[in-house]
Amino acid sequence: RELFVRFHEYNILDLFFEMVNQEQSLMKWKIVIHEIFFYIFHGLEPEDIIYDRKVESNNIAKKLLAKEDDKKRDRRLADQRSQLKTWTEIEACDGIKKAVSIHEAVIGNSSKEETVKIDTTCEMPTPK
Known part of the structure; x- marks a missing residue:
């Protein structure tokens, strides 16, 4: 809006419109300019008009x-x-206790240092 006021103060718009009136091929641009100023005064930005x-x-x-x-x-x-690893302690049949990552043991990615192979031939203790 300030630009429009400055143009009006220096009569730039009047000069432009006078030049357009002289040339019939520029008449369509006069209409476009008028519409742009109409929308500026109604609170719309010029970018909203032509996008x-x-x-x-x-x-x-x-x-x-x-x-x-x-x-x-x-x-x-x-x-x-x-x-995140969750660790538990497992006691093998031979009595050795070892810390084991539960997540790694379940998916089978655990290293030899982290897991203990439990001997399946030894008997499990019976509950009393």
């Missing part, structure tokens, strides 16, 4: 992709938190 639908759809697509990336990152962080 590119491709740019708008690209902006929407970028926002959706950003949301999807955030969801993926949150899922990845949740998976990492769920893989």
Whole structure:
């Protein structure tokens, strides 16, 4: 709006409209300029009048992709938190106690130092 006021103070708009009136091929631009100023005075920004639908759809697509990336990152962080090791102590048949990662033992990725192979031939103690 300040730009319009400055143009009006220096009679730039009057000069422009006078030039347009002289040339018939520029008459369509006079209408466009009038509409832009009409919408400016009604509280709309000039960008809202003329916008590119491709740019708008690209902006929407970028926002959706950003949301999807955030969801993926949150899922990845949740998976990492769920893989925290829980340790328990196991006593083998020969009486040796060893700390074992439950998660690693269940999925079968535990190293030889972390797990104890339990001899399945020894008898389990009976409850009293």
